[in-house]
Amino acid sequence: MKSIGLFSQIGAVLVAFGIGYYYVQPTITEIGVIQTDIAEYQAERKKIEDINSTLDQKTAIFQGISPADKKKLAVYMPPLIDDLSILRDITFIMEEAQLVNNGLSYGGGGEENSSGFSEADDAQSSNVQQAVPHSFSVEVQGSYDQIKQFLLLLEQNEYPLEVHEMSLQTDDFDIMTASMTLVTYADQLSLVTDNQ
Numbered sequence: 001m002k003s004i005g006l007f008s009q010i011g012a013v014l015v016a017f018g019i020g021y022y023y024v025q026p027t028i029t030e031i032g033v034i035q036t037d038i039a040e041y042q043a044e045r046k047k048i049e050d051i052n053s054t055l056d057q058k059t060a061i062f063q064g065i066s067p068a069d070k071k072k073l074a075v076y077m078p079p080l081i082d083d084l085s086i087l088r089d090i091t092f093i094m095e096e097a098q099l100v101n102n103g104l105s106y107g108g109g110g111e112e113n114s115s116g117f118s119e120a121d122d123a124q125s126s127n128v129q130q131a132v133p134h135s136f137s138v139e140v141q142g143s144y145d146q147i148k149q150f151l152l153l154l155e156q157n158e159y160p161l162e163v164h165e166m167s168l169q170t171d172d173f174d175i176m177t178a179s180m181t182l183v184t185y186a187d188q189l190s191l192v193t194d195n196q
Helices: 002-063 067-076 083-096 120-125 144-155
Strands: 100-109 132-142 162-170 176-186
Touching: 083 100, 083 132, 083 144, 100 176, 132 144, 144 162, 144 176
Parallel strands: none
Antiparallel strands: 100 132, 132 176, 162 176
């Protein structure tokens, strides 16, 4: 009888090892994979919470901008450029500075990455949408003081008109001719919504 008990015990041990090897170990491995997935999920959730917190802060800052300031910014950096209006404005500035208009033309919109901003490389590296430059060729004739007044009036305009290139020439009668390229920008970021 004792020998049957010994075989039973050996069989029970073998069955226990079989259950441990074929059932418990895969279950433990599966639990380990699930715990790893849970840890990854928690890390990703933390990242998402940080992003949402940053987004909430930026949204609060954006919503804190008054509607009047948003409208001013939309005038300063419009989503689309009306080249005829800008040509008209430049003509009015020429007339106010009492200059002779020798030539005025729209050079077209440039590529986003040809922007005149000094931080263009930094902005592109962080995937920030760049403003699109639009150029205008201007040639005026007048005195030094009139050309200086013209440049001053360009600075006081509601939207930016940057002088990117400029050459001055004078004739025998001390009349100066200034040829320049003016650049303004359009940005597709919509700041003024219909409900404000």
